[in-house]
Amino acid sequence: MLKRASLVMLALLLPLALVGCECLWAWAELNVNRNVPAARWEFLPAKDIYICAGESALLRWAAAERLTEARLTPGIGEVPPRGEMVVSPLYTTSYTLTAEGADCRASSTATVHVVQPGETIYLSADEIYDSATGSYYWRVEPKEQLFSPNVFVNSLQAERRTDEVGPWTVSKMDPNGRVHEVIVPQDRPASPSEPFSILGTWRLFPAKQYQGTATFILRVECRS
Numbered sequence: 001m002l003k004r005a006s007l008v009m010l011a012l013l014l015p016l017a018l019v020g021c022e023c024l025w026a027w028a029e030l031n032v033n034r035n036v037p038a039a040r041w042e043f044l045p046a047k048d049i050y051i052c053a054g055e056s057a058l059l060r061w062a063a064a065e066r067l068t069e070a071r072l073t074p075g076i077g078e079v080p081p082r083g084e085m086v087v088s089p090l091y092t093t094s095y096t097l098t099a100e101g102a103d104c105r106a107s108s109t110a111t112v113h114v115v116q117p118g119e120t121i122y123l124s125a126d127e128i129y130d131s132a133t134g135s136y137y138w139r140v141e142p143k144e145q146l147f148s149p150n151v152f153v154n155s156l157q158a159e160r161r162t163d164e165v166g167p168w169t170v171s172k173m174d175p176n177g178r179v180h181e182v183i184v185p186q187d188r189p190a191s192p193s194e195p196f197s198i199l200g201t202w203r204l205f206p207a208k209q210y211q212g213t214a215t216f217i218l219r220v221e222c223r224s
Helices: none
Strands: 007-011 017-019 048-051 056-062 069-073 077-079 082-087 093-100 105-114 119-130 135-140 151-158 168-173 179-184 201-205 214-222
Touching (some): 048 056, 056 069, 168 214
Parallel strands (some): 048 105
Antiparallel strands (some): 017 105, 056 082, 069 093, 093 105, 119 135, 119 214, 135 201, 151 214
């Protein structure tokens, strides 16, 4: 049985590779819920999104006016220079849009990842200084424009650092406000008491203070 469909909006980006072209612009818009008001849409130069089996992605693209012919691969063929198309890949697929004009050519590739059980995703958190306490913590908010809400975390591990000693404390808040806490040892994965969606706000606290980006290795699966 297919999971409840969730639509992810994805626009192919132009350009990545150019031959004799000038003044081409690129943009992308993504959202896991087609019915979310336009005011909440976010424009991002994203190249990868993650969906679950049975969900669909909307590929949206826009080429400069001087590019008059376009082709979308694999297996789709000729398309208008500006347009959109819903795809439901059975496995991870990279879609490449190639557009041409009289004197130039541009191409771009975007990947729709169909999450498999136990797949690995890397989550990098930005360092934040808390002036009230004089300490640092790390925070990241995976964008709903990049991940299906049905992508769940079943284990996580801190990427080993030579100056790191002891575990991390992970406090993750779901979009609905529910909080999950996990103690993550340095040398092995840790599993939450129950899998939780990757979406939400992650706050991470190290056993000793250091500065920089904190990276975590997540094992994910799909749940309806």
